[in-house]
Structures are given as C-alpha cells and as structure tokens.
Amino acid sequence: MNNNDIVQKLWNLCDVLRDDGINYSDYVGELVMLLFIKMVHENTEAETLDKHTLPAGCRWTDLNDKSGLTLLNDYKQILFSLSTGKDAEGNLVHADPLISAIYADAQTRLREPRHLEQMIRTLDQIDWFSAKKDGLGDLYEGLLEKNAGETKSGAGQYFTPRALINSMVRCIKPQPGEVIQDPAAGTAGFLIAADQYIKQQTDDLFDLPAKDKAFQKNKAFVGVELVPSTRRLALMNCLLHGMEGDDEGVVHQGNALGMAGSSLPRADIILANPPFGTSKGGEASITRDDLTYATSNKQLAFLQHIYRNLKPGGRAAVVLPDNVLFEAGVGTSVRRDLMNKCNLHTILRLPTGIFYAQGVKTNVLFFTKGSATDKQQDENCTENVWVYDLRTNMPSFGKRTPFTEKHLQPFETVFEQGPRAEGEWSFNAAEIEAPETAENENVADKLTTSRWRVFTRDWIRDTKGDSLDISWLKDDSSVDAANLPEPGILAGEAMSELVQALGELDALMRELGAGDEADAQKVLLDALLGEGK
Numbered sequence: 001m002n003n004n005d006i007v008q009k010l011w012n013l014c015d016v017l018r019d020d021g022i023n024y025s026d027y028v029g030e031l032v033m034l035l036f037i038k039m040v041h042e043n044t045e046a047e048t049l050d051k052h053t054l055p056a057g058c059r060w061t062d063l064n065d066k067s068g069l070t071l072l073n074d075y076k077q078i079l080f081s082l083s084t085g086k087d088a089e090g091n092l093v094h095a096d097p098l099i100s101a102i103y104a105d106a107q108t109r110l111r112e113p114r115h116l117e118q119m120i121r122t123l124d125q126i127d128w129f130s131a132k133k134d135g136l137g138d139l140y141e142g143l144l145e146k147n148a149g150e151t152k153s154g155a156g157q158y159f160t161p162r163a164l165i166n167s168m169v170r171c172i173k174p175q176p177g178e179v180i181q182d183p184a185a186g187t188a189g190f191l192i193a194a195d196q197y198i199k200q201q202t203d204d205l206f207d208l209p210a211k212d213k214a215f216q217k218n219k220a221f222v223g224v225e226l227v228p229s230t231r232r233l234a235l236m237n238c239l240l241h242g243m244e245g246d247d248e249g250v251v252h253q254g255n256a257l258g259m260a261g262s263s264l265p266r267a268d269i270i271l272a273n274p275p276f277g278t279s280k281g282g283e284a285s286i287t288r289d290d291l292t293y294a295t296s297n298k299q300l301a302f303l304q305h306i307y308r309n310l311k312p313g314g315r316a317a318v319v320l321p322d323n324v325l326f327e328a329g330v331g332t333s334v335r336r337d338l339m340n341k342c343n344l345h346t347i348l349r350l351p352t353g354i355f356y357a358q359g360v361k362t363n364v365l366f367f368t369k370g371s372a373t374d375k376q377q378d379e380n381c382t383e384n385v386w387v388y389d390l391r392t393n394m395p396s397f398g399k400r401t402p403f404t405e406k407h408l409q410p411f412e413t414v415f416e417q418g419p420r421a422e423g424e425w426s427f428n429a430a431e432i433e434a435p436e437t438a439e440n441e442n443v444a445d446k447l448t449t450s451r452w453r454v455f456t457r458d459w460i461r462d463t464k465g466d467s468l469d470i471s472w473l474k475d476d477s478s479v480d481a482a483n484l485p486e487p488g489i490l491a492g493e494a495m496s497e498l499v500q501a502l503g504e505l506d507a508l509m510r511e512l513g514a515g516d517e518a519d520a521q522k523v524l525l526d527a528l529l530g531e532g533k
Contacts, residue, residue, distance in 0.1 A: 003134045006126055007142040010035065013119055020115045028147040029229050032140075033079060033106055034119060036236050037063070039136050042128040043240075052239060055094040058082055064120050071120075072113040079106040097247045102235045104228060104253075137192070137241035144187050144233060149399070160189055160273045160319060161354050167408040168271060168317040168364060169193045171415050176202060176212055178220065178268035183256035183305060185223030188234040190271035191250060192241050195221060217244050222267075223251035224260050257301050258287040266311045273319035274302035276360065292337065295330045299323070304334060307342050307367065313375035315368050316342075319350075322361040326469035335466050339382035339457060342367040347468060348411055349389045353397040361391070366415075382457050385468070388414065389451045392473040414452045435472075447472070 014027040022030055040053065041060035058078045066074060081093045082103035094100075110116050131139050141162075148159030174180055174194045182190045198216065199205055205213050221243055225231040234251040243250050254260025275298055286296065291304045299320050306316050324331065325347075338344055346366040355362065371377040388411045397403040435447035447453065455470060464470065509518040 003131065003139050003142050006131055006139055007146050009122065009126060010143055011146050013122055016115050016118050016122075017110075020110050020112050022109050026109070028143065028233070030109060031119075032143070032233060032236060033103070033108065034075075034116075035123065035140075035143075036102070036240075037078075038123045039140070039240060043132060043136050051244070052096055052098050054082065054099065057087070057093065064124060067117055068113050072110065072116055075110075075116060076108060079103060079108060082106065098235070098239070098244070098249050101249050101253075102232055102239070104232065106232075135241075137237065140237055140240050141189075141192070144189075144237065159355070160186070161403050162189070162193075163403055163405040163408060164319070164350070164354065164364075165189050165193045165271075167405060167412060169197050170412060171366065172269055172271065172315050172317050174198055174269050176205075176208055176216060176220075179265065179311075180221050180269040180271065181264060181267040181309070182223040182270070182272050183261055183264070183302060183309075184272050184274045185225045185234055185251045186230060186273070188223055188237050188243075188251055190273075191221045191223050192237060192243065194269070194271060195241060195243055217242065218246060221245065221250050222264065224254050224256040224264070225251050226253075226255050228253060255287070256305060257298065261305050261309075262288055262290055264309060266314070267309055268311055268314050270306045270310060270314070270316040270318070272302065272306060272316075274299050276321055293330045293333050295334075297323075297327070297330070300327070300331060300334050303338065303365075307338050307369065310342070310369035312370050313368065316366070318365050319362055320365055322363065322469060325363060326467045332466050335468060338367065339385075339460075339466075340380060341378055342369050342381050343372050344382045344385055344468075345372070346415060347385060347387045347470070349387065349391045349471070351391050351394040351397055351403065351407075354403040380457075384454050384456055385460060385470075386452065386454050387470050389471060389473050392451075392471065393476050410451070449473070 010031065013031055014024075017027050017030055018024070037054060037058070037060050058081050062078065063071065063075060077088060081087050082099055083106045085092060085094050085096075085100055087093050108116075145159070145162060169190070172194075174197055176198055180191065180194050182188070185191065195216070198220075202208055205216055208216070221238075222245070223234065225234055231251050231253050235249045238245065238250040245251070252260060256264075286294075286298070286301045288301070288305070291301060291308070293300070293304060295301055303318065303320065303324065306318055310316060325335075344365060344367040346364075348364040348366070350362045350364065352361055367382075369375070371381040372383070390407070390411060394407075395401050435444050451473065453472065460466060460468065460470075506518050506522065509515070509521075
C-alpha cells in the first residue's frame with residue numbers, strides 16, 4: 001500500500017463524518033485530531049515526536065480497546081486534556097506548550113460512538129509500516145493536498161500547488177543557518193518544502209554540527225497563520241516533518257498585518273502566497289502602523305511587509321494576483337517602493353487554472369533586498385526585470401490536466417542561468433515596443449516568440465508608468481478582428497449551429513419519451529421564426 005492508497009483510505013473516512021452530520025469543510029479538521037494521536041503511536045522512534053509524546057491517558061492505546069458511549073466520552077476528555085494540560089478534576093496531565101497549541105480549543109462534533117469506532121478500526125487497518133517508509137509527514141501532506149483538491153471553498157480555494165512550491169524553493173535555494181519565514185503560512189507548505197530542500201543538501205542535517213542542527217529544528221523556520229484550525233494543521237504538519245520551532249511551534253497564531261507581523265524579526269528568506277482579495281474590515285483590519293502605504297488590499301499590504309522585513313541581501317518569492325502588477329494609486333506607489341528598495345529581478349506569469357479558484361491569474365515575484373551588486377543599497381536597486389510568460393498558449397489546467405513540475409522546468413532552467421550576456425538578451429525601448437524594427441533578426445525573433453524577456457527599469461517607468469503587467473506573446477486562440485468574415489456570414493454560421501443544436505435537443509426529448517412536448521416546442525419555435533421573417 002503506497003501513500004496515495006493510504007490517503008484515499010483516509011479520505012474515505014469523510015463519508016463516516018458526513019453520516020454524523022459534519023460539514024464538508026470540517027472533514028479534515030475532525031479527522032486529523034484523531035489521526036495525529038495514531039501517528040504519534042506509530043512513530044515513537046522519531047526524535048521530535050518522542051520529545052513531544054502524548055501523556056498517559058491520552059494515547060492511542062487508551063482509545064482502541066473501548067466502545068460505545070465510554071469511548072466517545074473518553075475521546076472528548078482526551079481532547080480536553082491535550083488542549084488544557086489538565087484532566088476533568090483539574091490535575092496536571094502535561095505541560096507541553098506545543099501539544100497544547102496543536103489541540104487548542106479542540107472539540108469533536110461526533111455524536112455517534114459507532115462512527116468513532118469505525119474511524120479507529122480503519123486507522124488500525126492501515127499498513128503503517130509502508131506509511132512510515134515513505135514518511136508520515138508526507139502522508140499527512142498528501143491528505144492536506146487531497147482536501148484542497150476536493151474542498152469547494154475555504155482554505156482549499158487558494159491552495160498553492162505542490163509543484164509550484166517546490167519550484168520556488170529550488171529557485172531561492174535556502175541554506176542552513178538562514179531564517180526562513182512565511183507570513184501567511186496556511187498549512188506550512190513553503191516552510192516544510194524549504195526544510196526538506198536543506199535536509200537533502202545536508203544528508204538530513206547529518207553534515208551539520210550539533211549547534212546548527214538545533215538551529216534548523218528550533219529557530220530556522222517561522223510562520224504566521226490567522227485561522228486557528230489551519231494553524232492546528234500546520235503545527236501537526238511541521239512536527240511530523242521533524243520541525244519543532246519555539247514554544248509556540250513553527251507557526252504562530254496571529255495576523256501578519258497586525259501585531260504578529262510587526263514583531264517578526266528580519267528574515268533571510270520569505271516564501272509566501274498571501275490570501276487573495278480585499279480585507280473584509282477595510283483598512284481597520286490591517287492594523288500595522290509601520291507600513292508606508294495605507295491600503296485595504298491585503299496583497300499590497302503583505303507585499304510591503306515582505307520587502308520591508310527582509311535583511312539586506314535577503315531573498316523572497318511571493319505569489320501575487322495580477323491586480324498587484326497593474327493597480328493604480330497605492331499599487332503604483334508600492335511597486336515603485338519595491339523596485340527602489342529591492343532588486344525585482346524576475347516575474348513568472350503563471351497559467352490560469354492552477355488554483356482552485358477558477359479564473360484567478362497569478363504571478364510569482366522574485367526579489368532581493370538591495371541591488372545586484374550591493375546588499376546595503378536602499379535606492380534604485382532594480383535595473384532590469386526578467387519576465388517569463390508561462391501563461392500564454394498554455395493548456396487549461398485542472399483535475400484532468402494537472403499542473404506538474406515538468407511545466408516549470410523550462411523556467412527553472414533559464415532562471416538558473418542568471419543574467420544573459422549583454423547584446424544577446426538586452427533590448428532597447430524601441431525594439432521592445434516594435435520588434436519588427438530590430439535590425440538583428442535573432443533579436444526580433446526573441447522579442448516576439450520567446451517566453452523569456454528582459455525589460456529595463458527605465459522602460460517600465462517611462463513606457464508602462466510603473467505597471468508590471470507585461471505581456472508580448474500572441475495568443476494563438478485569440479481572434480484577429482481585422483480578418484473577421486462579413487457580419488452576414490458570421491450570423492449565418494451562428495444560425496446553422498443553433499439549428500443543429502435544436503435538432504439534437506429535439507431528438508433527445510423524443511428518446512426520453514417526451515415526443516408531445518417536443519412537438520409543442522417545435523410549433524412554438526416555428527411561430528417565433530415565422531414572426532422573425
């Protein structure tokens with residue numbers, strides 16, 4: 001049994017939860033409270049879980065031999081004890097702040113003991129030997145991704161595809177000893193991917209001295225998450241991946257656009273996919289007083305936080321929607337400030353359809369605090385912006401056509417190569433605006449057909465008015481208005497398609513035994529067409 005099989009088996013338990021009246025959006029939250037107890041039981045040899053083991057009376061063995069109301073009542077008491085650290089009589093059960101944070105305010109909504117018994121039996125039947133071989137953290141991560149793919153609203157709406165997370169991490173190249181943050185951590189996908197990248201480079205931290213290992217486990221990663229239930233998932237996720245954090249865990253509870261964000265120390269790396277949309281409370285819910293440009297646009301506020309919170313030379317990769325690239329007013333001011341204080345060296349235009357909110361158009365902005373040659377520089381830091389268009393003439397991604405790492409590989413290849421030789425990939429403003437005027441045919445070809453182009457800071461300011469919504473490739477599916485047929489021909493084609501569709505509907509109604517209704521509709525249609533004549 002591989003991890004995909006186990007994830008599907010776990011997901012099937014959602015049918016049990018639905019039978020107990022639990023909402024679709026609450027499935028995983030309810031499931032993981034029980035699942036984590038089981039995972040700790042199965043993985044006691046893991047150093048991090050061994051340190052944060054569950055207290056006596058709150059373990060899997062205290063559940064799986066019980067039944068009926070006794071089981072359900074004991075499970076409710078276990079959740080209470082894990083959350084508060086005390087039993088029903090007020091006696092101290094544990095004093096582990098991380099366990100208390102994971103189970104903060106944990107309550108089950110299960111009402112039928114038989115449903116809890118069924119869930120326990122199913123978890124006991126899983127091939128945990130196979131699961132441990134692939135890593136319990138990866139199994140848990142797979143369940144979260146499954147949830148995001150199936151959930152129609154809530155956190156799943158903007159779940160960052162795993163392929164994109166891994167690609168961003170490979171481009172940023174986190175190193176041991178660096179402080180890595182995510183101010184909109186969600187279930188901690190970026191932080192865990194960065195940790196796994198570093199472990200791959202250091203033989204699972206084996207190559208590091210003991211002091212550096214401790215730093216990686218306890219201080220290297222910091223996230224902030226606003227939603228308590230999502231933070232619970234993040235803390236479990238991190239712990240199962242061997243990431244402990246401080247007393248509050250890797251992911252802290254709070255609002256990065258409020259006190260929690262203003263108190264964060266400077267970071268070497270920030271990876272993030274801030275929530276989309278306008279703050280529901282307007283500017284009042286963005287309480288930071290240290291952001292230069294007041295706005296109710298959460299992405300513009302997050303972007304300010306991110307580039308301000310980088311150390312000199314610090315690196316960031318941030319997923320942002322198109323409106324951040326072209327919004328006027330405050331948007332223009334924020335983009336200017338970003339390009340002034342940081343080297344905004346790359347923009348990746350992402351395909352549509354890779355997020356679960358259909359139609360959302362997004363980009364990844366890569367930037368470094370300071371200029372390309374001077375980390376301490378704090379003015380005029382951006383000289384050139386490279387843009388990779390992975391949106392135009394790309395497939396429509398979704399469940400049937402998944403977005404994978406192979407789609408990002410061409411971008412990673414050119415990103416890895418760095419700035420191009422002078423003359424080969426640098427163009428003047430006249431060539432950019434009118435590629436056909438370029439004297440060099442090779443230059444003209446790259447300007448019109450390549451997905452990878454560079455634009456000078458001067459051109460962005462003088463020609464685009466500091467808008468970063470830059471595209472140049474011709475959409476193969478677009479219609480050339482100059483070469484459209486005559487209106488009469490277009491109308492005839494539309495009528496032909498309509499008549500064909502009506503004929504197919506008429507045949508379908510008759511196959512379904514609705515011949516009389518089809519005759520009546522035909523009479524009505526003939527009358528309408530007759531009036532049209």
